[in-house]
Amino acid sequence: MPVRTAVEAALEVTKVVNFDLSGRANRQALFVADSDENALFETSSIQLSSLLPKDFAVQQVDRAALGDDAARQATISGIDAGPGIVNYTGHGTSVVWRGNLLTTDDAAALTNGTRLSIFVIFNCLNGYYQDTRLDSLSESLLKSPNGGAAAVWSSSGQTDIHDQQTFGQAFYSQLFSSPNITVGEAGTRAKAVMSRDVRRTWVLLGDPATRLQ
Secondary structure, rough: OOOOHHHHHEEEEEEHHHHHHOOOOEEEEEEEEEOOOOHOOOOOOOHHHHHOOOOOEEEEEEHHHHHHHHHHHHHHHHHHOOOEEEEOOOEEOOOEHHHHOHHHHHOOOOOOOOOOEEEEEEEEOOOOOOOOOOOHHHHHHHHOOOOEEEEEEEOOOOHHHHHHHHHHHHHHHHOOOOOOOOOHHHOOOOOOOOOHHHHHEEEEEEEOOEOOO
């Protein structure tokens, strides 16, 4: 759990405890896809969302179809609605989703309150926690004072989209394989069949004992 102060530690622990006490995540999901000329991100987002149980209500945000401004608005409003899962597939840096769909400043201003989300992010560097000069987007989501994330799976390095897709398929398959599985266990099992780059760079920020179901 990324913290620098006692106040941040208390906030993140409170988020984890409240997430568990509230009956865990609701059955809504937000899947955000970046644009690219081969439609790889859009296709990946749809394929990953199909692995969720049928009782999940899935909202798709497609940057290519909506354009940057509308996709950004839909992303932020969708997170503020408090879905149980937020998934992003696309490009990014340590502090942003491409097209400014979500930034660290946006993360700090989220208002989903106690309706926290599990974020699963398939891009490069959003989990770059090792930079001591600034917080990555994943860290900012956990530190958001009025909402944000209960936990974030993301990459601390650069990985190939095809490896990301394979990890995503394994992760979601594991996450819903048992009502008692934790997000940490699901990610660890998914990593076991992945390339060395994914095993070394994909990190969970948050409590690995958190359960979605």
